Amino acid sequence: MYELSAKNDRLKEDGRYELISGHRRKKACELAGLETLKCEVKELTHDEAIIVMVESNLQRSVILPSEKAFAYKMRLEAMNRQGERTDLTCSPMGNKLQGKKSSDELAEKVGESKNQIFRYIRLTELVPEILQMVDERQIAFRPAVELSYLSEEQQYTLLEAMGYNDATPSLAQAIKMKKFMQEGKLTDEVIQSIMQEDKPNQKEKPAFKDERITKLIPKSVPRGQETDFVVKALEFYNRHLQRNKAHER
Numbered sequence: 001m002y003e004l005s006a007k008n009d010r011l012k013e014d015g016r017y018e019l020i021s022g023h024r025r026k027k028a029c030e031l032a033g034l035e036t037l038k039c040e041v042k043e044l045t046h047d048e049a050i051i052v053m054v055e056s057n058l059q060r061s062v063i064l065p066s067e068k069a070f071a072y073k074m075r076l077e078a079m080n081r082q083g084e085r086t087d088l089t090c091s092p093m094g095n096k097l098q099g100k101k102s103s104d105e106l107a108e109k110v111g112e113s114k115n116q117i118f119r120y121i122r123l124t125e126l127v128p129e130i131l132q133m134v135d136e137r138q139i140a141f142r143p144a145v146e147l148s149y150l151s152e153e154q155q156y157t158l159l160e161a162m163g164y165n166d167a168t169p170s171l172a173q174a175i176k177m178k179k180f181m182q183e184g185k186l187t188d189e190v191i192q193s194i195m196q197e198d199k200p201n202q203k204e205k206p207a208f209k210d211e212r213i214t215k216l217i218p219k220s221v222p223r224g225q226e227t228d229f230v231v232k233a234l235e236f237y238n239r240h241l242q243r244n245k246a247h248e249r
Contacts, residue, residue, distance in 0.1 A: 064135045065144075065222050070121035075106055076121075123146040127155045134222075139168045141224040146174035150181055156186050161195040173197065 029037055063071075098151065107114045119141075123131060125148040133139045139147075147169065149164055150158065160176070169177065173194050182188040208214050221229045 032090050060202040063222075065120065065123055065141060065224075066131050066135050072106065073121045073124050076103060090106070103221055119145045125149070127152055127159070131157055133168070137222060141222075143169050143171045143174035146171070146178045149178045150186070154181065154186055154191065157191050158195070161192050164192070165195045167195060169195065 026037075103114045103117060107117055122145045123134065126134070126144060130139065130144070130147065134141065134144045147155065147158065154177075158169070176194055177186060177191065180190055208217075208230070213230065214226075217226050217229055
């Protein structure tokens with residue numbers, strides 16, 4: 001078995017070991033021809049292993065919206081099974097329940113608001129084809145959250161309408177479709193009519209207008225996360241400057 005230094009394995013009931021985190025490093029070591037590596041074996045329950053795995057994945061510098069969505073959902077569900085309170089049934093815009101909940105704890109850990117975490121979890125309700133379009137930045141994050149309230153059949157009708165009109169829904173259109181759906185009026189004809197509306201600003205406005213910035217942002221960075229990417233890059237650069245300044249003393 002290939003094992004990873006400073007990563008986590010756990011002993012399964014059948015006597016084998018399960019790799020919890022470090023899968024990419026394991027693959028790199030396989031390609032490098034290494035057969036054995038150090039690892040850290042921990043005694044973890046199934047849910048504890050899920051939490052460790054999710055936290056490890058969330059530390060990656062670039063995460064697709066779908067990956068973050070399912071990671072947050074798995075994390076909260078695992079905490080729920082451990083006897084901790086979660087709010088998976090609450091509104092993605094938050095709730096008014098008192099007391100600290102697992103969603104509050106997760107928000108503190110990942111540095112995102114609880115509302116944003118629930119918005120990401122809503123993405124897990126999208127059909128795979130539309131979710132892929134979110135990952136590929138063809139559909140913006142906030143419209144995607146609104147579209148997640150549509151039924152599976154309605155989402156596939158929308159998918160056909162997008163292909164027919166060669167357009168994706170704006171936030172206003174997504175909100176309109178959700179409203180019609182809640183009123184029981186979202187028919188195939190209504191979806192097609194909404195997608196045929198003229199949209200002067202079909203494309204989302206870029207986070208930065210200066211091409212010197214936009215050309216340096218990798219295309220793999222999901223739409224809506226450009227600012228976070230630039231902030232992290234600047235933080236890294238500032239730490240680099242501080243280290244150099246310290247060495248010069």
